[in-house]
Amino acid sequence: MPDKTLDKTFDPKAIEDKHYRAWEASGAFAGDPAGGKPPFTIMMPPPNVTGSLHMGHALNMTLQDILTRYNRMKGRDALWQPGTDHAGIATQMVVERLLDSEGTNRHKLGREKFLERVWDWKAESGGTINSQLRRLGAFPDWARERFTMDEGLSRAVRKVFVQLYKEGLIYKDKRLVNWDPKLLTAISDLEVEQREQKGHMWHIAYPVEGPEARTITVATTRPETMLGDTAVAVHPDDERYQDLIGKSVCLPITGRLIPIIADEYSDPEKGTGAVKITPAHDFNDFEVGKRHDLPMVNVFDIHARIAPLESIPKSYHGLDRYEARKAVLRELEELDCLVKIEDVKNSLPYGDRSGVVIEPFLTDQWYVDAATLAKPAIETVETGETVFVPKNWENTYFEWMRNIQPWCISRQLWWGHQIPAWYGPDKHVFVAETEQEAQKEADAHYGEAVEITRDPDVLDTWFSSALWPFSTLGWPEATPELSKYYPGDVLVTGFDIIFFWVARMMMMGLHFMKDVPFRTVYIHALVRDAKGQKMSKSKGNVMDPLDLIDQYGADALRFTMTAMAAQGRDIKLSEQRVEGYRNFATKLWNASRFCQMNGCAPVAGFDPAQVTATANKWIVAEMALAARKMEEAIESYKFNEAATAIYQFSWGTFCDWYVEFIKPLFAEGQEGHPLAAETRATTGWLLDQILTLLHPVMPFITEELYGALGERENGLSDAAWPLYPDLANEKAQAEMSWLIALISEIRSVRTDMNIPAGAKIDLFVKDAGQETQNRLRDHDEAIRRMARLSKIELADTVPKGALQTVLGEATLILPVADIIDLDQERARLTKQIAKLEQDIEKISRNLNNAEFVRNAPPEILEENKSRMEDAALAKGKLTLALKQLEAA
């Protein structure tokens, strides 16, 4: 027997840390590659190393933890692979801010010292999110924690880069990139967000070269880029400009002559039909420029300031893009070239990290031929080798994959995987996994020992994240982990990183492992605030999961996330919801307390199929039903249904009814009751089942209660998921349903008729069939207790002034002549009769319809018939009751 009685309320703070430590010490969460159990693998989306736990993580990690714990309890060798990614830009920014506060910067420090500082920072602050995950109760295989900059993972990155390069799938190219003029690096198009704002459209007249003083007017939202115009394009079929094609215009301010060309890109419907072409500063213009072999004039430096080009007047040199715009407009006005200014709404590209406007910028960068890698990644989803849940996200995936652009993977940063490419004296490139190899290749290439220099750039963080499903398992070594845990079973993530990460893991996994990285991709919702707004620091509506854990406990937060994780809808989280599930935890706590106080402990060898009491037969059947619902729900990723199933059973069935039914057995003087021992054992067993089923969702409280309620060899985290024999029992279930309906009906009538809650009244039952009589006799104690009755008797007549109601074939009579309000009772009966009449009418419409009788499935037909009979019977009885009332 446990020695300690439970406290009256549940204090999560007092137990969470203790159990987490115990789990950690138990080693139960380690994968076992050498063992024989079938694997279950989840690759944790590695949080950003600079990150801290937010609501999205709380949801994402809770669901993964549930799946991992559940599958482990089901006997799988579960591996939940944790780790963080090095977050190139974000981390570099954090450390640069730090340096800034020290009055220095990375350039003063130099690359090597700077990287040391980053590693120092990582050692000190990089583990924040992992300790926060522990507070949430998330338990991946911590011993296998990885970091994308680990030596092993870095080696995988180098190998992948070299191989893809040799296969021609990585190449260097000079193209327009999204350039961040604040962070001074290229970023991918996924890191650019379009923000709509008010702007202007300036119409500028360019003078056409020639004797007549003609002009051609172009329109632009970015007049400063005209300094880099190298053509004006018109549509080949545009009649307005036919005679101008092939002529030149004199570009104002610079005085350069640029050609008027014909290109279908120009849309006669838009603007003036003539469009300035700035190939070095616009993605569309770039394509036009390539088609017509136009010069690419890059007017900006890396800070988006006007570059000191000869073709640009000196007064412009060094102006930033917005100053340059003002200056250009001023001069155009002076030159009388500015013909119109319109107010327009347009969207501008912003860097999601830096928050500044991104500049299309002409640079040399490394690219992955994503289109080639995407092909098999598309096919495997088409054929169902990898399945998205919910399925409609496959559309999003396909949409992007089928239109995929070359992936720019180089970044002008210091923090990250430095590109394994070295250049010889003439810039010839040597790509190799190590400097020695590159040197060897270079020496061979030049026929003499030469000096080589490494490409200073690093790779996009997502390049290494894309390898996560196999690099974390030891690839390129052929490790036992790799062969056992790849491919993963399920990836759990939000839709916002389908492109960033899911798609890229698919591409890399298929290319290097020849198999998909995971069989299922479960896409969950976004957590929003109670009003449906996206949480953001600037809006000030963020809810901190750690605050909620402090206030309500990790289990309450986890249950909330689970209960709200319905497929295909965002989560609007309100604190009230968390509070409600904290109450659930307390309820469970107190139910356990009740069990403990009444000696309901698990009994070794207890067999739920052997119970004899009706209530026990009923509850074990209900238990099995709830367990099956929960299991089916988890297996199909319907987490909210799993939560509902166990919540309703625990609170609505076990606490509200079963515990109340059995209380009389535990009263004084009942010690020798023949059903007492069985009922105690059943209750102990039930509580164990509830704790076990609930454990993946609420690990802390269930572990605590499990330990408090019995002597156990192992913790609950080691317990097996229950498997039941067939416990269904129609007879017991029908009987208990009747009992519940009876008690509910009497309670309802009592409240309707304002019978004082404390008043014990008599119940007479008329027209009771044999079965009802038996049931009344068998459950006499429970009925009297729960419906607050003094006695229950069979009767043939109705006393004057009695309340009447109907249950099945029986009429329930409550003789309360002294309290009854006749008008009120009349109203109640009239209302009930009206309701029954409505039902009868509705059902008879069906039954009188020959088509219905012919087409409806037999069970529906039967159901309607029996409902009809019941309603008619009840109506008759209540009508009689009404008459008797009038007579009285």
Added chain:
RNA sequence: GCGCGGUUAGCUCAGCGGUAGAGCAAUUCGUUUACACCGAAUGGGUCGGGGGUUCGAUCCCCUCACCGCGCACCA
């Protein structure tokens, strides 16, 4: 412009061919041997509008409206 999702009780949301559900909120009662972070009960819905399929539609189809989100475009 293309695509996806949503519209069900005051609020947040389940359900999805066969009697409209939950939690919270509201109202009324309640010191009945686990729990007031509780218990009992009550009220509250022509399931966004309109058409269609069906014996039967909240659920399937079409259409409209409004609200989100993603992508594209923006001279």
